[in-house]
Amino acid sequence: MIAEGGLAALWIAAAMALVQLVLGGSAARSGAEELMRATRKIAVVQGLLALGAFLTLILLFVQSDMSVLLVATNSHSAKPLIYKIAGAWGNHEGSMLLWVTVLGVAGAGVAIFEKRLDGKTLAATLAAQAVLALGFYAFLLLASNPFLRLDPPAPDGQGLNPLLQDPGLAFHPPTLYLGYVGLSVAFSFAVGALLTRQIGPAFARAMRPWVLGAWFFLTIGITAGSYWAYYELGWGGWWFWDPVENASLMPWLAATALLHSVTVLATRDGLRAWTLMLAVVAFSMSMIGTFLVRSGILVSVHAFAVDPTRGTFILALLAIYIGGALALFGARVGTVTQGSTFQLVSREGALVLNNLLLCVILGVVFIGTLYPLVAQAMGQQLSVGAPFFNAASVPVALALVVATMAGPMLKWRKDQWGALGRKMMLPAAAMVTIVVVLLVAMPGTPIVPLLGLVAAAGLAVASIVPLLGRKLRRTPIHIYGMVLAHLGVAVAIAGMASDTAFKQERLAAVRVGETVAVGSFKAKLTEIRPIIGENWSALEATLSIRRNDGDPFRLQPQQRYFSQPVTTTSEAAISTMIDGQLYTVLGASDGQGRYQIRMWWKPFVTFIWLGGFMIAFGGLLAMVGRIRREMRSEDEAE
Amino acid sequence: MRRVLIWAPLGFFALVFALVMTGLLAPSDRAVKSAMVGKPVPGFVLPALVPGKPGVNSAAFADGKPRLINVFASWCVPCIAEAPQLMKLKQQGVEIVGVATADTPEDMANFLKTAGDPFAAIGDDRIRKVQFALGSAGVPESFVIDGSGKIVMQHIGYIGPQDMPKILAALAGVQP
Amino acid sequence: MVLAPQALADSRLPPPPLAYTQLQDPKQEAVAKALMESLRCLVCQGQSIADSDAEMAGNMRAEVREQVQAGKSPGEIRAWLVDRYGDYVTYDPPFNWLTAPLWLTPILLIAIGLFVARRSFGKDEAFGKEEAE
Numbered sequence: 027m028i029a030e031g032g033l034a035a036l037w038i039a040a041a042m043a044l045v046q047l048v049l050g051g052s053a054a055r056s057g058a059e060e061l062m063r064a065t066r067k068i069a070v071v072q073g074l075l076a077l078g079a080f081l082t083l084i085l086l087f088v089q090s091d092m093s094v095l096l097v098a099t100n101s102h103s104a105k106p107l108i109y110k111i112a113g114a115w116g117n118h119e120g121s122m123l124l125w126v127t128v129l130g131v132a133g134a135g136v137a138i139f140e141k142r143l144d145g146k147t148l149a150a151t152l153a154a155q156a157v158l159a160l161g162f163y164a165f166l167l168l169a170s171n172p173f174l175r176l177d178p179p180a181p182d183g184q185g186l187n188p189l190l191q192d193p194g195l196a197f198h199p200p201t202l203y204l205g206y207v208g209l210s211v212a213f214s215f216a217v218g219a220l221l222t223r224q225i226g227p228a229f230a231r232a233m234r235p236w237v238l239g240a241w242f243f244l245t246i247g248i249t250a251g252s253y254w255a256y257y258e259l260g261w262g263g264w265w266f267w268d269p270v271e272n273a274s275l276m277p278w279l280a281a282t283a284l285l286h287s288v289t290v291l292a293t294r295d296g297l298r299a300w301t302l303m304l305a306v307v308a309f310s311m312s313m314i315g316t317f318l319v320r321s322g323i324l325v326s327v328h329a330f331a332v333d334p335t336r337g338t339f340i341l342a343l344l345a346i347y348i349g350g351a352l353a354l355f356g357a358r359v360g361t362v363t364q365g366s367t368f369q370l371v372s373r374e375g376a377l378v379l380n381n382l383l384l385c386v387i388l389g390v391v392f393i394g395t396l397y398p399l400v401a402q403a404m405g406q407q408l409s410v411g412a413p414f415f416n417a418a419s420v421p422v423a424l425a426l427v428v429a430t431m432a433g434p435m436l437k438w439r440k441d442q443w444g445a446l447g448r449k450m451m452l453p454a455a456a457m458v459t460i461v462v463v464l465l466v467a468m469p470g471t472p473i474v475p476l477l478g479l480v481a482a483a484g485l486a487v488a489s490i491v492p493l494l495g496r497k498l499r500r501t502p503i504h505i506y507g508m509v510l511a512h513l514g515v516a517v518a519i520a521g522m523a524s525d526t527a528f529k530q531e532r533l534a535a536v537r538v539g540e541t542v543a544v545g546s547f548k549a550k551l552t553e554i555r556p557i558i559g560e561n562w563s564a565l566e567a568t569l570s571i572r573r574n575d576g577d578p579f580r581l582q583p584q585q586r587y588f589s590q591p592v593t594t595t596s597e598a599a600i601s602t603m604i605d606g607q608l609y610t611v612l613g614a615s616d617g618q619g620r621y622q623i624r625m626w627w628k629p630f631v632t633f634i635w636l637g638g639f640m641i642a643f644g645g646l647l648a649m650v651g652r653i654r655r656e657m658r659s660e661d662e663a664e
Numbered sequence: 665m666r667r668v669l670i671w672a673p674l675g676f677f678a679l680v681f682a683l684v685m686t687g688l689l690a691p692s693d694r695a696v697k698s699a700m701v702g703k704p705v706p707g708f709v710l711p712a713l714v715p716g717k718p719g720v721n722s723a724a725f726a727d728g729k730p731r732l733i734n735v736f737a738s739w740c741v742p743c744i745a746e747a748p749q750l751m752k753l754k755q756q757g758v759e760i761v762g763v764a765t766a767d768t769p770e771d772m773a774n775f776l777k778t779a780g781d782p783f784a785a786i787g788d789d790r791i792r793k794v795q796f797a798l799g800s801a802g803v804p805e806s807f808v809i810d811g812s813g814k815i816v817m818q819h820i821g822y823i824g825p826q827d828m829p830k831i832l833a834a835l836a837g838v839q840p
Numbered sequence: 841m842v843l844a845p846q847a848l849a850d851s852r853l854p855p856p857p858l859a860y861t862q863l864q865d866p867k868q869e870a871v872a873k874a875l876m877e878s879l880r881c882l883v884c885q886g887q888s889i890a891d892s893d894a895e896m897a898g899n900m901r902a903e904v905r906e907q908v909q910a911g912k913s914p915g916e917i918r919a920w921l922v923d924r925y926g927d928y929v930t931y932d933p934p935f936n937w938l939t940a941p942l943w944l945t946p947i948l949l950i951a952i953g954l955f956v957a958r959r960s961f962g963k964d965e966a967f968g969k970e971e972a973e
Contacts, residue, residue: 259887259891260891260893261890261891261892262891263891266886266887266888266891268886268887269886303673306673307673310677314680317684321688323684323687323688324886337688338688341681341684341685341688344681345681348677349674349677349678349681352673352674352677353674355670355673355674356670356671356673356674359670360666360667360670378957379957382950382953382954382956382957385949385953386946386949386950386953389945389946389949390945390946390949393941393942393945394942394945396680396683396684397933397939397942399683399684399686399687400683400941400942401927401938401939402687402690403683403686403687403690404938406926406927406938407696407697407926407927407928408927408928408933408938408939409880409927409928409929409930409931409933410931410933410942411878411880411888411931411932412877412878412888412931413878413931413932414931414932414933414942414943418943418945418946419946422946422950531862531873532862533860533861533862534861534862535857535860535861594893596893613860613893614854614855614860615854616854616855616857617853617854618854622860622861624860669956696882696925696926696928696929697926698924698925699922699923699924699925699926700923700924737851739850739851739852740846742846765851766851766853766895766899767851767853768852768853771852790853790856791856791899791902791903792896792899792900792903793903796899796900796903796921796924797924798924799923799924799925801882801883801896801925802846802882802883802896803846804846805846820846821846822846
């Protein structure tokens with residue numbers, strides 16, 4: 027009965043979405059107060075119903091109800107509770123239900139909290155949100171019902187792929203979904219504003235917290251995903267330009283551009299059409315990313331829940347939403363009047379440059395990711411990988427760092443080159459210092475990481491400059507958010523450059539008792555022993571390691587064998603130090619008593635993810651600061 | 665100009681949509697094809713793997729007789745599935761040259777005992793040097809060599825009954 | 841049961857030494873490493889041979905290291921592989937008629953971007969005049 031309840035909730039939620047579309051649509055046209063109030067209420071009910079359906083599914087997984095097909099194929103009664111819960115969205119149907127739930131709850135959030143936006147635009151926004159939701163409800167109810175029964179019930183479940191029983195994988199997808207769906211709210215705002223032609227600071231302020239929130243989750247998702255790949259794939263790489271990684275990077279790039287342009291719109295009423303465009307593009311990139319991942323159209327090392335037929339459905343939805351929004355943009359934006367204008371040397375000017383460069387990187391990633399399909403259409407086989415992406419995006423990224431240094435130092439509307447020059451003295455001094463230090467101390471540093479380190483040093487200093495001369499306690503929270511995020515960019519770049527330039531690698535085949543050295547470390551292989559885990563067996567090496575003449579410590583990398591499905595994974599053992607990580611992996615035996623040991627000394631590699639989290643929390647601070655400010659100004663208005 | 669700019673995103677999206685649609689509808693052929701088809705067999709000499717069966721010297725291939733090079737291994741399950749077809753080819757007088765990938769004499773002897781032995785020669789390609797030289801990306805794979813020592817066809821995956829006419833035609837020198 | 845067209849399992853042979861050990865000469869090893877990072881593993885789901893545990897990737901690493909040791913340049917080794925597997929094997933697409941649009945993407949995008957941005961700054965002078973009046 028529980029499953030049927032969930033299904034019923036889903037159907038009623040879909041019906042509510044339809045009502046929301048009709049009511050919202052007519053409210054947007056007539057502006058009638060009652061219709062608007064009703065639309066808001068319906069949006070809340072729709073969100074609650076979707077949430078109810080999702081909680082029902084989680085309950086079924088927790089209870090291990092094997093009469094439900096989805097539970098039987100994806101769970102097992104003996105699984106730890108946390109993975110039972112995560113199992114609910116660790117599959118196609120459940121993840122789609124999660125998606126629509128977050129969409130519904132976000133819609134309810136808009137309906138409850140959004141008070142400043144004019145009523146018509148809000149109604150149109152909720153109607154757009156309903157259209158998005160309806161597509162996903164149709165997908166769920168017609169093509170991927172998560173509550174389908176199994177008759178007779180299975181004796182027990184087929185379990186979740188043991189490889190997927192990993193905290194990283196359990197919470198990585200939902201984090202990205204929160205980001206994607208946050209962008210869908212921005213998309214709905216843009217569509218609503220296009221319909222009512224009300225594009226100005228009020229619209230931008232309404233949209234901004236959603237963009238910041240989405241951006242926070244996307245940043246967390248990408249950062250955590252990168253670290254997961256780093257320790258799981260066993261070769262010390264943290265970014266592979268894989269299609270699935272690119273699929274998450276593209277919405278992030280678009281969202282980053284959007285949150286900067288929305289600031290111009292909110293503060294100075296400029297970049298109206300451009301901001302609308304970015305809002306559409308950002309959500310489009312999440313949809314296209316999801317499609318690329320799900321359809322299996324591109325080969326990826328992180329393939330998850332791949333199914334080409336469902337790919338077709340997502341593609342159809344994507345065509346309707348994106349095609350529709352872009353057509354609406356084309357039809358309406360001609361009548362959107364130009365916002366305020368500004369001079370080249372101004373905060374706006376720097377933000378435009380930021381947007382331009384971010385969009386170039388986005389374009390490079392997009393075209394590079396899809397280009398193998400172009401070749402395939404021409405009957406050729408082609409691979410586009412790191413050499414292309416690095417060559418095409420790193421120079422642009424370095425230019426972007428320079429723009430990021432200058433932006434916060436510039437005044438809105440109009441500034442002088444001279445004034446900017448004076449403020450840039452401090453970061454410039456930092457950059458010169460780093461160049462000198464590196465040329466003297468590390469003469470062989472390759473040019474690209476060298477530029478990266480220089481850019482990072484400049485940005486680190488420049489990002490603090492906006493705080494100089496301010497009364498720190500009276501500085502708004504969102505300024506701190508910006509400072510933290512920009513500082514995070516500098517930290518992350520420093521980590522990437524440092525690892526690229528200074529990492530040391532040692533691959534060796536050694537017997538027990540022999541020693542391998544990498545950097546200032548000496549590792550002695552003291553033992554190889556078999557161990558048995560829950561659903562795997564493993565060989566574990568014990569390495570006794572000393573740094574120079576320091577105290578010895580142990581690392582125990584494993585080579586794990588899973589029987590279902592037959593898989594071998596390398597479980598790296600990593601020691602984190604203040605100045606980097608020692609990364610050790612146990613490989614196969616050479617059949618003559620020697621074992622392969624892979625070791626890397628990766629100086630300051632942790633800065634990559636530290637920087638990533640700083641960026642994310644910078645976004646969160648900015649969001650909290652903006653919301654508090656809006657609430658205060660509301661109180662004053664009342 | 666402004667009009668063009670306004671509608672450009674929709675146009676670009678339509679292009680992308682068409683591209684992705686063709687990618688989705690086209691049969692997803694993920695096999696990595698050899699670029700050696702149409703070129704002469706690269707020169708290689710492989711020692712014998714099992715006793716009583718000669719190794720392979722590709723210099724001997726330009727003797728006017730077409731051949732089939734079969735890249736295979738005893739540890740490869742689909743290789744067992746194609747064994748009956750290879751036996752049939754042998755019965756029809758086709759010379760099959762085996763390139764044994766990363767294999768041991770004992771495993772191979774067992775494999776030949778259970779799956780049958782259609783091979784005129786089996787070369788020991790321990791570290792896949794010849795496999796790489798042929799542009800082969802997995803086992804099993806088969807290459808049809810014409811009498812002049814040129815690679816005329818690559819077959820990726822196991823040879824099933826349905827593949828026989830194609831293989832025989834290529835061996836007979838019929839252009840596909 | 842549907843048979844996989846090609847074997848998914850690995851052999852029982854240990855990998856050749858150069859698959860998992862470095863070249864003696866650090867300069868040669870650096871050259872080999874950079875090259876391996878740009879070569880695609882043929883049996884993996886989109887990984888370079890430098891970071892794959894697949895057996896075939898190991899064999900190919902050994903092949904690359906051997907050829908580097910024998911004094912071949914990275915360009916020659918890449919060409920040798922492309923001759924056998926086509927452009928699929930290299931992650932660094934060659935510049936030709938098919939890939940020209942790909943390689944020109946960044947320049948093209950910057951040009952378009954500057955054009956669009958210039959338009960929005962074009963109104964700027966009018967704004968400046970208004971201010972002055």
